[in-house]
Amino acid sequence: MNTQTRPSGLVRGADAARDGYMPGFGNDFETEALPGALPQGMNSPQKCEYGLYGEQLSGTPFTAPGHQNERTWCYRIRPSVRHVSRFETIELPYWKTAPAVDPDVVSMGQFRWDPVPHADGLTWLTGMRTMTTAGDVNTQVGMAAHVYVVTDSMRDEYFYSADSELLVVPQEGRLRFATELGVIDLEPQEVAILPRGLVYRVEVLEGPARGFVCENYGQKFELPGRGPIGANCMANRRDFKTPVAAFEDRDAPSRVTVKWCGRFHRTSIDHSPLDVVAWHGNYAPCKYDLRTYCPVGAILFDHPDPSIFTVLTAPSGIEGTANIDFVLFRDRWMVAEDTFRPPWYHKNIMSELMGNIHGIYDAKPEGFVPGGMSLHNMMLPHGPDRGAFEGASNADLKPVKLEDTMSFMFETRFPQHLTRFAAQEAPLQEDYVEVWADLPKLYDGTPGKKG
Numbered sequence: 001m002n003t004q005t006r007p008s009g010l011v012r013g014a015d016a017a018r019d020g021y022m023p024g025f026g027n028d029f030e031t032e033a034l035p036g037a038l039p040q041g042m043n044s045p046q047k048c049e050y051g052l053y054g055e056q057l058s059g060t061p062f063t064a065p066g067h068q069n070e071r072t073w074c075y076r077i078r079p080s081v082r083h084v085s086r087f088e089t090i091e092l093p094y095w096k097t098a099p100a101v102d103p104d105v106v107s108m109g110q111f112r113w114d115p116v117p118h119a120d121g122l123t124w125l126t127g128m129r130t131m132t133t134a135g136d137v138n139t140q141v142g143m144a145a146h147v148y149v150v151t152d153s154m155r156d157e158y159f160y161s162a163d164s165e166l167l168v169v170p171q172e173g174r175l176r177f178a179t180e181l182g183v184i185d186l187e188p189q190e191v192a193i194l195p196r197g198l199v200y201r202v203e204v205l206e207g208p209a210r211g212f213v214c215e216n217y218g219q220k221f222e223l224p225g226r227g228p229i230g231a232n233c234m235a236n237r238r239d240f241k242t243p244v245a246a247f248e249d250r251d252a253p254s255r256v257t258v259k260w261c262g263r264f265h266r267t268s269i270d271h272s273p274l275d276v277v278a279w280h281g282n283y284a285p286c287k288y289d290l291r292t293y294c295p296v297g298a299i300l301f302d303h304p305d306p307s308i309f310t311v312l313t314a315p316s317g318i319e320g321t322a323n324i325d326f327v328l329f330r331d332r333w334m335v336a337e338d339t340f341r342p343p344w345y346h347k348n349i350m351s352e353l354m355g356n357i358h359g360i361y362d363a364k365p366e367g368f369v370p371g372g373m374s375l376h377n378m379m380l381p382h383g384p385d386r387g388a389f390e391g392a393s394n395a396d397l398k399p400v401k402l403e404d405t406m407s408f409m410f411e412t413r414f415p416q417h418l419t420r421f422a423a424q425e426a427p428l429q430e431d432y433v434e435v436w437a438d439l440p441k442l443y444d445g446t447p448g449k450k451g
């Protein structure tokens with residue numbers, strides 16, 4: 001088994017990996033950064049190789065059904081309990097957690113924001129800006145939507161969320177997530193999933209970095225069932241990449257911050273907690289290249305529901321009613337005949353938070369810009385703006401490729417509540433609803449297609 005030294009000093013395995021990642025979604029992986037570090041045929045030998053400690057990280061209850069059961073066995077220099085104890089609480093005032101209904105903020109409405117501007121000196125922790133919260137972290141339902149604006153790497157500083165798994169959607173810049181289970185480098189058009197309880201440090205590879213985060217308080221994201229589509233297309237399992245083991249044996253005064261029931265707890269330690277030399281299991285971080293998402297759509301007429309573009313879904317326990325769907329609007333061909341091709345006007349029981357990664361979104365040719373977000377909350381009507389309506393109503397319906405476009409939606413069954421930041425500090429477009437104001441009355445009582 002080979003080992004390599006990464007620039008950051010992390011030693012990682014080169015086993016079974018392409019570019020330091022192992023393919024598959026929810027696979028049972030095994031990886032070791034030092035030869036023989038992983039026990040074979042058992043989890044808890046009396047003494048582990050290299051003097052490592054064995055430790056289990058459980059992502060589901062011990063008794064979860066087999067097809068959902070997730071856990072990982074870690075072989076590490078020190079057990080986690082040596083990393084994290086004696087906490088004090090700290091304030092990260094811009095990172096909010098549900099329930100967080102601010103009586104001074106009105107969330108009922110259609111909202112849109114320009115990109116949250118960059119500022120100096122912000123890390124993954126201090127640069128997280130919550131836009132909306134939904135559900136309740138204490139009962140493990142719902143989510144929060146954040147924007148991150150990050151300029152600085154975390155130094156001798158580590159973090160984990162006991163509240164949530166994080167789905168990270170970069171829009172600008174490149175980040176490195178140095179985690180207990182390996183290293184994920186992430187850039188726009190990729191996403192990463194950071195499981196609940198996983199310790200990591202975020203470094204800026206190319207800054208400033210901006211992106212979106214969906215914090216999922218509930219059951220983990222999984223791949224949606226494809227139904228009659230069959231065994232292929234949409235997001236394919238092999239395109240998810242989990243990092244190989246990587247560890248550092250580094251003594252340095254350090255801090256670990258833990259998000260737990262919406263509060264931030266900090267402890268001091270004298271070494272890096274990224275000391276897992278080998279691991280095996282199916283509870284692990286991964287990344288996914290959105291350019292490998294294979295969209296399936298209307299090939300004759302009409303506009304299907306956007307659920308056809310679901311990359312990941314986090315179930316709520318009620319079949320077909322997601323706690324969160326992560327939906328991707330990427331470049332694709334539009335071929336439908338005699339059809340109004342953009343999204344239709346509609347009112348949805350789910351609440352839709354959208355973000356633009358790059359390009360133009362077909363329902364909103366103006367104003368919904370890369371880095372920007374919009375919220376069409378539960379049961380609030382929305383749809384194409386006037387320009388999109390008129391363009392699409394009169395377009396020559398030859399096959400057209402929507403090029404250079406990538407937007408996404410965090411869609412949740414719960415209403416999303418704006419934070420004070422979203423309502424008062426973020427660049428809210430006060431006149432957003434005007435995009436529909438000039439839609440003309442075309443009806444004049446006589447038959448025939450108008451407009």
Ligand SMILES: O=C(O)Cc1cc(O)ccc1O
Pocket residue numbers: 304305306342343344346348352363376382383409
């Ligand atoms: O509102 C939106 O722009 C998102 C959306 C897209 C679509 O194609 C159909 C429904 C829908 O909510």
Ligand SMILES: [Fe+2]
Pocket residue numbers: 343346348352376382
């Ligand atoms: Fe919508």
